[in-house]
Amino acid sequence: MCLLPLVISSLKILFFLLAFWVVLALLYYGRTVASEKPAAAGSPARLIFRIVWILFVGVYLYQGSWQLAGFARPAFMDFMRTYSRRPNNPAKELSRGRILDRNGVELARNNPSDNRLRTYPYGRAFCHLVGYLDPMFGLSGLEAADSAFLSGYSLASRDEFDRFSRNILDHHRAEGNDLLLTLDARLQKTAADLLKNRRGAIVAIRPGDSALLVLASAPSFDPENLDTPLSDNGTGASPLLNRAVQGLYPPGSTFKMVVAAVALEQGFSGQLDCPAGGYAPPGPVHRPIRDHEFYEYKRKGEAWTGWGRIGLDEAFARSSNVFFAQLGIKLGSALLNEKAQRFLFNEQLVLFEGSSGSLLVKPSTWPALHEHELNTLAQQSIGQGAMLVTPLHMALITAAIARDGELYYPRVAVRTPPRLHSRLMSHAVAAQLKHLMRLTVERGTASAANLPGLAIAGKTGTAQASEGEDHSWFVCFAPLDRPALAIAVLIEHGGYGAASALPIAVELIRKAKQLGLLEQDTFSQQPEALHKPQVKKKK
Amino acid sequence: MAQTKIKIRDIWSFRRPERVLFAWSFLAITAGYLMALMAKAGRPSPDWRELMPLAVYLAAMAGMHVVLVLIRFRGDPLLLAAVFFLAGFGMLAQFRIGSFAVSTAEKLSSFAFPAGMALMLIVVLLFRNGRYRIFRPLAIPCALASAALLAAILVWGRYYRGAVFLPGNYNPSDLIKILLIIFLSGFLARRRRDLEQTAGGLPAPPAHVLIPLFILWCIPMGLLVLQRDLGMLVLMNVVLIILLFAATGRVSYVVLGVLCAGALLAVMFTFSLHSQARFLVWLDPFQDPTGKSWQVLQSLSALYSGGLWGVGLGEGSPQCIPIASSDFIYAVIGEELGFAGCGIVLVFYLVLFYRGYHVAAGIRTPFGRLLATGIVTALALQTLLNIGGVTKALPLTGITLPFISHGGSSLVTTFLSAGLLLALSEKEPPVRGAKKKPQK
Known part of the structure; x- marks a missing residue:
């Protein structure tokens, strides 16, 4: 059986020897036969041949640049x-x-x-x-x-x-x-399991070094069997879409973190009247903005008396739309336009910058507000209207609050160093916001997250979707005094933020605690094992 | 008859280089053939009946040589040696691809090479000794015939893989190449004095020459555009420019031609998204690796797998490249015989073109000179466009490789061209005192 390769390779050598011999003979005869005739120097045919010759040599050299130096x-x-099916493919190894x-x-x-x-x-x-x-x-x-x-x-x-x-x-x-990667497979698996049978996204960031621990999106697909997700059209499930960085949703009440931050920065400390009848901005008549308690009571057939005059603490914890709509009008379009830019709206963020390309985050949108459009201003102050955010964006803002106001670029690979983006708010404002978020858990809309030993601080969000049930948001960080984890959870059409997004975040924090991920000192960067390229040779 | 004065013995020794080169070429081809045969059979003792194409090739070569000696043919001996090696190589490549498989419907294709050689011999017999001049007055009829043929293809042909074919998958548009070259040579030879006229460095032929040339040329070219035969269009227009230059010796025609071509390409690029996409894919094939550039990337992969010496005939994977047997045969050669094997093939092509231009330079009549130049230029361009496309040096034009690609009409035309060239190469007899006038 070993005779065949031997015969074939000797035939190959023979072929090349003979072929080279023919070439030599051809060149030899070419000289002798050509010398019989006088060379018609300078004739167009000679010039044309010279050009043809140069072109062929050029193509042959170019061929060599692929054939001999393709690597x-x-x-x-x-x-x-990836695509060459040849058994002798040199790249296969x-x-x-x-x-x-x-x-x-x-x-x-x-x-x-x-x-x-x-x-x-x-x-x-x-x-x-x-x-x-x-x-x-x-x-x-x-x-x-x-x-x-x-x-x-x-x-x-x-x-x-x-x-x-x-x-x-x-x-x-x-x-x-x-x-x-900076991600934690155990936590990610938990997140993916929590999202099962829903549509939504979970992002978890360690505020200390802006490392992503979880970046989950649902529905998902099986990366080893792509026929199903790619042929699955028309259902709107879009399993290939990474909702955490590509999905744009109205932020709902989670945006009140931003408005509150701006208000605190401006030194706001007053109280505003929040009647049950809601608030309609001056100008053309619109449906007044109301708090969701109004609708809740109405559904039960009862009359709600409203919050009355309340301060920022109460309004934030209760997530009062009426309060924040008025607050937004007070702050004004110009200021909010300016602050929105600072809070990463309309900015192209890069999730990962690799050797062959980048993973981009879809920019969150903030349509610039005009001075006279007070209704739009009021709507955007409570996170509704035309503004849209990605779950990663909300997680980044939450992480920045947890990190005393410093915003870091997100990172998924250990080899990407943590990099400061900017300071979103002063240390003092961040401390006040932390307090507001803790109040929300202690006696506000997120009281379901008030669990002993976890010290969660957070903010719920319920965002009106263009159709169907509201989107459910919950952003939080824990523990309060040494934040080790900042989380944003979004469930598409999940209803109240406290209803579906909050339990998922709590479950994830519980798992993180169990894994010891909440014990780490927040603001010292973890010395992760430096990665070195390795080459193994096997014969 | 003047011819009888030449002795058979003189011709026998005159054609000696041809004979010696035939013999060595045959041995080289045989080694390659056995290699492919054994790799295919998987054992050193294959089915010997598969040697049939090789035997037919040997018989055709030997027969052709004997006939040429007997008719005292004084044409270029090296030209034929190069043609024979290339034809043998083509037969080898087609055998390796499996075009001669007895079970397939294309049984006849194993006779494509001997049939081509027979056709070449007939052309030599018909038009040798200066008798090619009967084409000179046929310039305008040739132009009209090519236009009629193209129109007929458009009417009765059907589209397949982006080109038009007549029933039976025969694409006679290759034949139009020869008709148009005859037209150009005849027309330009007669009008070359007018065409030489310049004004301020630019060629300024009188209108009564320019307008008929323009009209007669634009009809077939327009029909080629309708057929979307881009390769042929490029090829014929370059031949036009080269022949204008060869007829007048004015470089300004080449400059003007290049400018016109550049302008045309720019127009195409701006108005046709299709050609724009095609051009971009050529510039950066990795934009759409599994779509538009799949074929050329597979071809480059084949070349890379082949390396310097190749993996051996019959050991490669031509099935990985779409249409390997016709347009991409060069990639198969590159994979199985390597960069070195491709170099050998290119040397034979270059020798063929060198001898072809040499023949052209030696012909006294302007018509013959232009005809020879046109034929060689068309062959050279066809080779260049094919190899350039396969190696990504040029955009793909869908043109076949002369002598080697599979495909009846292309092979027939190639052998016809080679036969004409051979007939044109016959000159004064080498024997002293045997002067004679070419017969008219």
Whole structure:
């Protein structure tokens, strides 16, 4: 049986020897036969041949740049590794690095039976962030954004390039780099389980170093079997959409954190009248803005007396729309327009900047308010109207409050250093807001989160959806004195914030405490194991 | 007859290079053939009946040589040697792809190469000795015939893979290439004095020459646009520019032609989203790797897998590249015989073109000179566009590789062109004192 390869390779050598011999003979005869005739120098035909000759040499050299030096093109190597079905594919021996959570738990690794395929041990829980690598559908998520790094040929440095090209020329098994994430697989799994059968998103940030611990979106899909999500159209479920960073929702009452921050900054300390009949801004007649207690009593057939004159504490804890609509009018359009810019509205944030691309966050929208549109101003002051936010945005604001007013850029990879974005509010204002959020839990709309030993501070939100039931929000951080976790939960059409989003956040904090994630000192950055690229060679 | 003065012995020794090169080429092709055969069979003792195409090739080569000696053919011997190696290589590549498989309906294709060679011989016999001049007065009829043929294809043809074919998947638009070259050579040879006129450095031929040329040229070109045969359109217009230059020796025609082509491309780029997308895909194929650039990326993958020496005939994976047997045959060669194998093929092409232009430069009549130049230029451009497309050096134009690509009409036209070139190459007999006038 071993005779055949021997015969074939000797035939191949013979073929090349003979072919070269023919070429030599051809060139020899070319000279002797050509010398019989006088060369018609300067004739157009000669000039044309010279051009043809140069063009062919050019094309042949260009061919060589692919055929002999194709490894210098990372995108080409990626294509070959993923889409080339040849058994003799030189790129087949390249294997991508793994994607790991903060504790080194594997989130993505190579399929042991076929190097080109990926296995995702956490499957649906991480499908949006980690993404997929599929021979049919290509790449998405971190697999796409950090493809070159994972494959080990980002070729950023001379050393890396040399190592990579040596490996591929020797047909060695070359392994790429592992991508270490800041996320916690156990917490993420809990979050994904809590979102089961719902539509929504959960974001959890460690305020200390702005590291994301959870970035979950539902519905999810199986990254190893993409036929179903891609063919599933028309239901509106959009399982491929990462709602945590791509979904835009009205923030509802969670936006009162921003309005309260602005008011405190302006030194507001008065009381406002909040009657049951609600509040209608001056100008053209609109339906008055009312508190939801009004509707609750009305549904029961009773009359509500209203809050009367209350201060910011009470209004925040009770989430009084009437109060905040008036507060917004008091603060004015110009001020809110200016502060909205500072609170990250209309700003392009990058979730992850990788070696092959970036994962972008959809910018939250704040339509600029005009001086005379008081109704719009009132609506936007209570988080309604045309303004839209992503769940990640609300989590970032919550984390900034927890971190005494400092806003950090979000980070998902350990190798991305924490970076200060700006100071959103003064230390004093942040302390007052923390107090307001704690009051909300102690005796306000979020009292269901008032559990011993957890010390949660938060804010509920109920946002009117364009159709169907309201969206349910809950943002919070815990523990109060040393915040270790800031969370934003959004449940599409979940009703009251306290009804569906709040229990999920509480459950997640409970799990985090159980895992010891609430014990860590907040504002000292954790020395996470520095990641080093590794290359293993196997014969 | 003057011809009888040349002795068979002289011709026998004159054609010696052809014979020697035939012999070595045949040995090289045989080695490659056996390699492909064994790789296919998976054992060193394959079905020997599969050697049939090789035997037919040998018979055709030997037969052609003997006939040429017997008719005392004094045409270029190296030209034919290059053609034979390329034809043998084409046969080898097609055998490897499986085009000769006995079970398929395309049984006849194993005779495509010998049939092509026979056709080439007939063309040589018909038009040798200066008899190609019967085409000279046929310039305008040739232009009209090509327009009529193109119109017929548009009316009775059907669309398939973006090109038009007549019933039976025969695309005769290749044949139009030769008709148009005859037209151009005849027309330009007669009017070259007028075309040489310049005004202020720019060519300024009189209107009574320019207008008929423009009209006669635009009819077939317009029909090609309707057929969306971009490759042929590019090829024929470059041939036009080259022949204008060859006829007049004025470089300004080339400059003007390049400017016009640039302007046309700019117009196409702005108004046709399709061509814009095609151009962008060529610039950056990784934008749409699984869609528009799938084919060329697979072709480049094949080349890369082949490396310098290739994986060996029969060991590659041509099934990975769509339409490997015709447009992308060069990628299969690159995968299985490597960069070196491609280099060998290119040397033979270049020798063919070199001898072709050499022949053209040696012809005394302007018509013959232009005809030879046109034929060689068309072959060279076709090769360049195909190889450039496969290696991503140029955008894809859907043009076949002469002598090697699968496809009846393309092969027939290639052999016809080679036959004409060979007929044009016959000159004064090498024997002293045997001067004669070419027969008219």
